[in-house]
Amino acid sequence: MNASKASRLYILDTNVLLHDPKCLYEFKEQDITIPMTVLEELDDIKDRKKHVSQEARHAIRSIDDILSTATNPEQITKGVRILLPGKDRDEKLGRLSIFPDHELTTRAGFLPDERNKDNKIINCALHLQATFPHRQVVLVTKDINMRLKAMGAGLKRVEDYRTDQLVSDVELLPTGYTCLETPFWEQVEHVESFQRDGKTYHKVSRALLPNTWMNEYLYDSTQDFAARTVAIDETSVTLLDLGYQHLMDQCCWGISPINIQQAFAMQSMLDQDLDLSIFLGSAGSGKTLIALACALEMVIEQGQYNKIIVTRSTPPVAEDIGFLPGTEEEKMTPWMSAISDNLEAMHEQDERPQSSVKYALEKANLQFKSLNFIRGRSIQKAVVLIDESQNLTPQQLKTIITRCGKGTKIICMGNLAQIDSNYLTPLTSGLTYIVERFRDFEGSASVHFEGVFRSRLAEYAEEHL
Structure with missing residues (x-):
């Protein structure tokens, strides 16, 4: 040398x-x-x-x-x-x-x-x-x-290599929402309210919400006010009025939100102005259940999309998939049990649960796809659910997101505490990467789920282990 x-x-x-x-x-x-x-x-x-x-x-x-x-x-x-x-x-x-x-x-x-x-x-x-x-x-x-x-x-x-690290601590990632300590309307001195396409908007001074960002959800302790930031300029912030109680009354495929975070997640999925929803949260917080319920509602009941495509990291991706019998979707079945479990939970009260699950799978044209076969595709008029996305690199998530064509909605779900990859940490995960990169994008919203609702055992384990 x-x-x-x-x-x-x-x-x-x-x-x-x-x-x-x-x-x-x-x-x-x-x-x-x-x-x-x-x-x-x-x-x-x-x-x-x-x-x-x-x-x-x-x-x-x-x-x-x-x-x-x-x-x-x-x-x-x-x-x-x-x-x-x-x-x-x-x-x-x-x-x-x-x-x-x-x-x-x-x-x-x-x-x-x-x-x-x-x-x-x-x-x-x-x-x-x-x-x-x-x-x-x-x-x-x-x-x-x-x-x-x-x-x-x-x-x-x-x-350590930190050049592309967007945040120094996972705790600094935005939660996607802010609870205002003082009731919102008590702080407002001047507001310009207007309606457009059946929705109510409020334009307030930027000084009132100096740290808000695009598509951040806002609510206060009165359980009366809830809104989403939809426009920001130098002097003003425009809020979409959502209504706290209206959010909590949402229902998709028989599933209603348990807390306000799940309600925000539902709203982000059902809103046609948002192309990307990012759900973070601990195991059992309801990420997959909410995403699947909304997807079924939008495809089967509302007819806004033609199909649901479900994919996830399968560590090691495709190393074992080729040795499993059957078609691509049959090979993916072992890794897609989370979706099957949630489908069964939704229909467990039905007279014939298995028939209901089969009906939902067929009617929603629900497809399980391996990440290896996503590359090169152009996905149109579909809801794409990416489960366990904390195990994906920024490049892999970019590959999937850039496959989405017009009329397609994508939902990334993950728990940064459950990374299985030897090459990723919470700070370098693709999930962390897109939360930060899409923070100012008008077509995306992220929500950090709070609470564990799977069982009291799961809740205790999440807190104490």
Whole structure:
């Protein structure tokens, strides 16, 4: 590796490249090196039927795009100038190199067990730290245990990759609603009320609600006022009057809201002006039940949509699905039991529950789809339910959302406390990502569900375990 003007040298772990395949362009004028072990891991992952295989292929292509300008192998070892793709290609960044860490031998100061890939990457960083004492060598990894091992082994700088992290704490995510401590109408000095398309709107001063955002739900303790912010400008905020009691009286497919958060969720689904609804909440808070009830109401009773498409992360995605018998939908059945359970719960009081469930499935044209088969489609006039979306990467959620054509509504549901992916945390989950990214979009609303209504056992477990 040749001398460089860059003061830092970043060594990237595999999970960083999987988390953000475009990360190579995020280190500005500083240099980057990728150990050979990382390339081997990417090569292993790209051919597996895992939910990060696409990200692995994307990362490999990004590395190839940069290194393709090299004229000989020595240049790749020394470092190739990183050029931004597209229009900004003239802006030069640092250099990217591949480090042949397989040539390193175990020596004093190195971690033992060369078969452990994490140890190989840490040893690579330790070697470079000793080789370039004048430079700041930084290992970047999203693996907490690997960061601890690296520091324990004597590496001076170890960092998490936070460039694309939109919030520093999940607690800072918007709940989607605000309870006003003072009764709303007692605070209002001047209001301009008007009606449009049978709905009542109130235009009030921006100073009254300085921190509100698009499609935030508002209510007060009087249980009289409830509204949604539908327009914001420099001087005023326009609210859609919803009526607290009217929200609580909603009923879809025999299901009514238990609390105001479920009522807000129902309103967001039934409102034709909203294309995306995001439901977060603990297990048993009613996310799937509310979403499914509203979807059945809109498809069967109101005829606003032609079908319901249900999909979810199936960790490991498609690794086992091919070995299950039957069609795509039959293969997906084990992972879609949450939908089946909720359908059965809705009809348990019917004279013939199984017949009612079968009728709902057929009449609503309810389809279970694997994420692998969503790509490339254009979904029209459908309600798309994405369950367990906390296990999806930002890129995977983007893939699904961009499939939705005109007249399609999408609902993302998830619980950030139940992430199954080895490559995601609550802060880097695609669910967190879209809550923040769509915060100012006029066609989306998010609601954080409160309470656990599945059973008193589930409620106690949620609080105490």
